[in-house]
Amino acid sequence: MTATAISLRGLSKHYDQVRAVDDLDLDIADGEFFSMLGPSGSGKTTVLRLIAGFEVPTAGTILLGEDDVTTRPPFARDVNTVFQDYAIFPHMSVLENVEYGLRVKKVGRSERRKRAEEALATVRLEAYAARRPHQLSGGQRQRVALARALVNRPKVLLLDEPLGALDLKLRREMQIELKQIQREVGITFVFVTHDQEEALTMSDRVAVFNEGRIEQLAAPVDLYERPASAFVAGFVGTFNLFQGEAARAVVGEAGSFVIRPEKVRLDAEAPTDVTGLCIAPGVVREVVYLGSTTSTVVALDAGPTVTVSHPNTDTSIDAALERRDQRVVLTWRRDHLVPLASSETAALPEEETA
Amino acid sequence: MPPMLWLGVAYLGALAALLITSLWTQNDFTGEIERAWTLENFQDLFRVDVYRTITFRTIGIAALVTVIDAVLAFPIALYMAKVASPRAQRLLVIAVLMPLWASYLVKAYAWRGMFSADGPIAWVAAPFGLHSPGYGLFATTVTLSYLWLPYMILPVYAGLERVPSSLFEASADLGAGSWHTLRRVVLPMAFPAFVAGSIFTFSLTMGDYIAVKIVGGTTQLLGNVVYDNQGAANNLPFAAAVATVPIVVMLGYLAAARRTGALEQL
Known part of the structure; x- marks a missing residue:
């Protein structure tokens, strides 16, 4: 020390x-x-x-x-x-x-x-x-x-x-x-x-x-x-929060969980091997171009809205835009989920609660 | 443009008329003004001992009043600008302005009462076996310092208020005690405001004759010479010549003040 x-x-x-x-x-x-x-x-x-x-x-x-x-x-x-x-x-x-x-x-x-x-x-x-x-x-x-x-x-x-x-x-x-x-x-x-x-x-x-x-x-x-x-989680970066009913539906456990937007995969169909993954189907509501990344807002069937972020490896976002209003499947690794100590709903910062 | 024209006619025109008058002369018998060009009035001003003495006395008193007001104003202005709560600040500004609401004559006569042989100063001095200093240069200096003090406090207060408090904190942060901060940061930053205030105290003293008449005893300043020559002697050309002296001194003073950047503080 x-x-x-x-x-x-x-x-x-x-x-x-x-x-x-x-x-x-x-x-x-x-x-x-x-x-x-x-x-x-x-x-x-x-x-x-x-x-x-x-x-x-x-x-x-x-x-x-x-x-x-x-x-x-x-x-x-x-x-x-x-x-x-x-x-x-x-x-x-x-x-x-x-x-x-x-x-x-x-x-x-x-x-x-x-x-x-x-x-x-x-x-x-x-x-x-x-x-x-x-x-x-x-x-x-x-x-x-x-x-x-x-x-x-x-x-x-x-x-x-x-x-x-x-x-x-x-x-x-x-x-x-x-x-x-x-x-x-x-x-x-x-x-x-x-x-x-x-x-x-x-x-x-x-x-x-x-x-x-x-x-x-x-x-x-x-x-x-x-x-x-x-x-x-909200003050340092953007985050997706699942708690209460949504946590049980998406994560399969009670409690509060956070997943960062860049940790979430967005596909047309669910992967075949689902070991260690969370899977949540939904509909694309919005596609936002941010220069180096594109944010996609997805309304899950289970209720909550999730923001997904991806680097723009291509020079066009046409592919992303085509997904608007389409059904997609979101997947992320279960160990990327961060469980929060207690379900705090009171202390959320004003912005960026995606 | 019209406002400038107005200023030209009303202000500079009057001054020009004064200067022209000072170059004329007066017939000693008839008292009539003779419009013949002469520098006689200005020559008298420099040749006659009493006028020279009065000129230097007036400049000296003006300088002394300015210094006294600067010394008195600084702690008050600093307290108002940087220590007092916003509420106390407003009250203090009103308190400083309040004497300006009272008539000049009332205040001058108040000091006449203070300095009278059985006035408050005499009461306080009596137990020590002293008297009131009476009417004269001392009483004049005190009275004029009192009269013009607000004209020094307000610019210095405004100047200090514009200095960000973080500069004082930075000075303390870099290891300076209050005294060092005062000398190296506060005073240099307030200096232009002092010069701005001194323009008022200096020029007002240069031109004053009423306070001198009320508390000055037999003392004369330039203002009295002007007044007496206009009134009793009815020598308007000489009065005009005397009146140009404070104007010239003030022009010199303003030119010096300009170099300190103080005129931007007005």
């Missing part, structure tokens, strides 16, 4: 009647890329601000390594933050921004300059040291914010939805770059996002937040393939 960078014990933050963070226990390992994923208002940003010291917890403790920092102000904690709006000082040059933390700590001039230039090189902004923030693009400002935090070599770097304001292409590039930078510098990253793809792409582990609590904490693969609840 590696050393712990951050331990949260019984951490709570209440605003009047709202429990933004509710009795949270969490350990983040040294050098980990840790993501906190959840819808807005789920408490993930509040946890980040509690770790940074911008908020004072209602109850509980925050340990940074061995140090209890619960009551320490932000400037006395060995963490740095990349803000959602970057919070670049507009009256300073890029270099002055990056040097700010070192200047505060009274690091000598030449040492300061050297480290700031290194940090700018890490984010590939060497050529922009003399620029003013208003002369930079959104992506460049984001890098300045990153360099300004990294230059202090904090124990933990906190990132509050840093890619939210960038366009999709740039966001994808930065995801990969952030991961690379994290591996290079070896600092623990705590990353807050509401974008499930972002969390899955970059993280070693992801905590899914819902109403101030952690719904599930797991590696990306486990989170996607073994969601612990309908909420997680």
Whole structure:
């Protein structure tokens, strides 16, 4: 077991009647890329601000390594933050921004300059040291914010939805770059996002937040393939849920089960060998072209509607379109079904409950 | 275009008339204005010691009032912009604006009462064996600082409110204590707003003569010279020449302010 960078014990933050963070226990390992994923208002940003010291917890403790920092102000904690709006000082040059933390700590001039230039090189902004923030693009400002935090070599770097304001292409590039930078510098990253793809792409582990609590904490693969609840299954990717009557009819057991759309086969007729398979006949209701994949919505004879997803290996979807209103048979491996601990109907996220 | 024309006639026209008048002279016997071009008024302004003294005194008081107002306004504006709840913020804005609803004369006379020989300041000073400083430069500075304070608070408040709070958090996050954040982030970011406010406090002081008359004792500022020459002496050309001094000083001040980018804050 590696050393712990951050331990949260019984951490709570209440605003009047709202429990933004509710009795949270969490350990983040040294050098980990840790993501906190959840819808807005789920408490993930509040946890980040509690770790940074911008908020004072209602109850509980925050340990940074061995140090209890619960009551320490932000400037006395060995963490740095990349803000959602970057919070670049507009009256300073890029270099002055990056040097700010070192200047505060009274690091000598030449040492300061050297480290700031290194940090700018890490984010590939060497050529922009003399620029003013208003002369930079959104992506460049984001890098300045990153360099300004990294230059202090904090124990933990906190990132509050840093890619939210960038366009999709740039966001994808930065995801990969952030991961690379994290591996290079070896600092623990705590990353807050509401974008499930972002969390899955970059993280070693992801905590899914819902109403101030952690719904599930797991590696990306486990989170996607073994969601612990309908909420997680719905928030991380698209899913098909069978419960109650439908579960008995389709799966042949009582309980709640989840199957991912890409795990389902769609054929005109049932296969001959059915060992270890679930088989469900139905009618195609809708065919949706999504570029790299095509989604097909099938109304099962047993009642529920199932979304099936397939990669577009061909350049035409005519074949798929022809199946509209046709009878089909869906099959999937029984061991791909994920049984949920309890039949939760209440905690479904708003969207993507296919 | 018509609005600009209106401004040209009503505003610049009046100023032009003033400047032209200042280049005329007055017949000492008849008191009649003689429309002969001369620089005599401006020469007097620089040659006669008392006018030179009054000019520098006026600029000095204007600068002092500006500094006092800036120092007083900053903590109030910072509290209003970044600490107070939205409700308290609204109440404070009203509280700052409220003195502006009262008549200028009432406020000036209120300070006359404060500084009078048996006024509140005298009561407070008496146990320490002191007196009220009485009417003069000190009372004038205090009264003018009081009168123009809202004109400094409001721009500084507006300027600070536009600074995102995340900048303060970022400064703290990077290890800076409150003092460092104040000096390196808050003050530099608020500086243009201070300059904007100072344009009001400075120019209003440069032109004032009523408060000086009420609490200034025998002290004179440029405004009084203008007033006395118009009224008692009826020397309109010389009054006009004196009146151009604050205008020139303010033009210089505005040119300097422009370079700080403060005029975009108005």
